[in-house]
Amino acid sequence: MFLARGRLCTLGNRPKFLKTICASKILGLSTSACKAVVWSRQAKHSLGWGWGQDIVAVRNEATVLLPEIWAASVAVFSQDLSAQDPVPSSGMEWVELVHSCVCERDLIMLVTVVPRHCRSQPPCTLHRPHYPDVWSNTSLDCFCEDIFQKMSLKFKNAKRIEGLDSNVWIEFTKLAADPSVVNLGQGLPDISPPVYVKEELSKIAAIDSLNQYTRGFGHPSLVKALSCLYEKFYQNQINPNKEILVTVGAYGSLFNAIQGLIDEGDEVIVIVPFYDCYEPMVRMAGAIPIFIPLRSKPLDGKKWSSSDWTLDPQELASKFNSKTKAIILNTPHNPLGKVYTKDELQVIADLCIKYDTLCISDEVYEWLVYTGNKHFKIATFPGMWERTVTIGSAGKTFSVTGWKLGWSIGPKHLMKHLQTVQQNTVYTCATPLQEALAQALWIDIKRMDDPECYFNSLPKELEVKRNRMVHLLESVGLKPIVPDGGYFIIADVSSLDTDLSDMKNSNEPYDYKFVKWMTKNKKLSAIPVSAFCNAETKLQFEKFVRFCFIKKDSTLDAAEEIIKAWSRQKF
Secondary structure: OEEHHHOOOOOOOOOOHHHHHHHHHHOOOOHHHEEEEEEEOOOOEEEEEEEOOHHHHHHHHHHHHOHHHOOOEEEEEEOOOOOOOOOOOOHHHHHHHHHHHHOOOOEEEEEEEOOHHHOOOOHHHOOOOOOOOOOOOOOHHHHHHHHHHHHHHHHOOOHHHOOOOOOHHHHHHHHOOOOOOEEOOOOOOOOOOOHHHHHHHHHHOOOHHHHOOOOOOOOHHHHHHHHHHHHHHHOOOOOOOOOEEEEOHHHHHHHHHHHHHOOOOOEEEEEEOOOOOHHHHHHHOOOEEEEEEOEEOOOOOOOOEHHHEEOOHHHHHHHOOOOEEEEEEEOOOOOOOOOOOHHHHHHHHHHHHHOOOEEEEEOOOOOOEOOOOOOOOHHHOOOOHHHEEEEEEHHHHHOOHHHOOEEEEOOHHHHHHHHHHHHOOOOOOOHHHHHHHHHHHHHHHOOOOOOOOHHHHHHHHHHHHHHHHHHHHHHOOOEEEEOOEOOEEEEEOHHHOOOOOOOOOOOOOHHHHHHHHHHHHOOEEOEEHHHHOOHHHHHHHOOEEEEEOOOOHHHHHHHHHHHHHHHHHHO
């Protein structure tokens, strides 16, 4: 037995078994002499085997069992020997040959040619007397298992991403993709961005020089505009080249900060609920997330507000120690919509200074603050500039989430480390988008006190939509938490007492099952809040779901129809 032509034959990305049979004919072999064994690394057992035309049935069975990974590599073997074809001398060499071909693919079809007197034997008793050290008393099943054990060593995930593959956005965005579903889940606006923002991009795309690489740490005109904008709030000069870094969205800013500043074994305080990428990013850096939940005050019969959710100062202080490298702050908060008060931020600042701790402040919703509330930047507090990285977002500022532009602002002794990460990962961001953003910022910088400035007009528009969502959710018996900022609202759905017995995965948190049920039966999508929690706090938040209200009136009209119909059915 040897490898045809001395190598494995891969017949395309989705090879047909009949092509394999043709390959055997090229070698002068009878179709009826081919035995096929399909192996799955995931299933850990052979899916089937057969003679001649039975091979097609094997293919069909495997396709049904594992349709999404049906991309087999094909090995064609011949019993005949040829002087010019090298024959592996050991089982490990066979494994190496097959392994080098299949790479990360999960399925292999081995087509073996056996003597007629052996055809009644299943693969588990197939012997190769020509190579006793390889095949005698060795089953084909074991041979395949050796292959996949070898594969698992090289194609196993890195330890730093172990257990991080589950993602709420992949699962629930797919559910909401049905055109009949009203999508209030993912936080993407379906309102139109400002006209002048789109016009600037259109003009800039026609300029040849702006379709090429730009400065890796931020397009010169954009970092200049950002420094001009934020100097008003920091009441201090900001060096555009050394204290601002333009990134691939706020995600990029978070990644650069955590990779550039956090070491393996460091502790990072994460406030629950948290935007879902915080924990994975901390773990990928080899650090240890230390969780502390926001806790609700008693309601006393009034409307539930995001300001009712606070950190216990003593509990927070207990999380700090000599190993604490950083705390991740998010204000205005996603998903609660909490806007931290000056006093609340001062408690955090005092602890950061006492324990010499960094602060990564995610402030992407900084402009979306509603009546009676004010956004404070913790970096402006005494002793905090030198230890704080502040994160902003073009997507949230101008309702252009698809542009994926963000920025980090901080002292140069911190920013240089974030720049190192950026230089050696994404390198730079899209030049036309950066230039268009710069020009849009200049337009609004010049009219900061004008009601038409988008920084002022958008929160007023969204406050109306927020109030509408509060009324709608209350009308169906939900208990919404009125957000002071951002464009999400979460609601307690436990009062609905929904029958979720028909939901398949009984091990999922209640909110996961509820949102799936609501998407399927009511055609309204949301996001489960337990997705923003660590394992120990999921129970505290599993009766809450998150709705996004930065939507066109027509989208909210459709949601209102669903909710009102739901209310009539309930009462």
